[in-house]
Amino acid sequence: MFLQLPSYADAVRFYFPFFVYKKYWVTICVDYSSWTVIVLDCNTALRTDYMMTKDVRPIASMFPYLVKQVRREFGTRDGKVMGFERPRTIPQQNAVTHSAVSSVLLIQAHALGGVDACKCITPDVLDSQVERLVVTLYEATVGAL
Template sequence: MFLFSTIRIGQSTLASNDLNEIVLRANPLQPKVVDVLMGHIRSQFTLNTPVDQSNQPLFFDTQFVADLTKMFPKFSKLSKKDTFRFSTNITERFTSNPQAERFYFPFNLDKLHWVGVCVDSASWSIVVMDCNIALRNDNLMSRELSPIADMFPFLLKLCRKQLVHKDGRALSIVRPRSILQNPCLADSAVSAVLLIQAHAVAGVDVCQCITPDVIGSEVERLSVMFYEATVGML
């Protein structure tokens, strides 16, 4: 168990019980804890990517997903979708890299299971990295993600992206079957974040390296790194 008050990771704050929650994984992780993990891989990717790589991906947190999906009821009622105006707390996420082609974020199902999501504007698809596909068949997963599939084309158009279908066609949803399965719900958040990291680095093939037996060691490595970065060497 880690004993401390709080540690800061990027712009996120992690309390000792939150870090212990990651280590123990007795229950599915809370969004605030998942956001810390997403913040970490975003910072690591930025540090290890050449500054002149203009199309490096963007990584979003759970609040982005919540804010976007809340807008869907109003969006769906409009006959002219391209007149819809997204809030600034959504659009400003794209300003750091207007040339990005891939957009990653975690997505939660029933407050129990997490999946990793990649919106790929180059292939016009949403790649769902799911370590437990038995929980949702393809039709149900498509229904869960339909607000994002429908809204993202118009969001990209608003943010002046170049690779946008002018007809506003919804993105297709793909769930690679090559991802190794892990039915443990408490592991799904860490699996989703690691799958996002792997996919961002080298695509879906390297996602096969995220196996159930590596979750424990990866969590221990991250937890020790978080602790030592703020508190000091163990």
């Protein structure tokens, strides 16, 4: 995929939702510039940092080799496992069922404004954010409303 789509060649961050332990979703941000895997978790009570590190370690170990396939320069990091961060400022969702849509909204917020922008994805605005997301997806695939 990276070799076929040249727009990815200059990307600094890669985002994807990650289904943790068949329970709930988190957002994974692989940040090439800081050499860090950032986990944006809207329900930190379900997994300790140790447990989450164990879940994310394969990504942190594998991603450097994936980046190398795109012929990116590593500098002094060649083959080193990426670091791990799990910011505590992410608003928490009590309902595990909200984690999937929260992970998608956290991708959007983090891509636009970093961890500080993720603070706006709170339980009280989740419904309106979901409506906005659905309209955006509809307009992107079908056309303007």
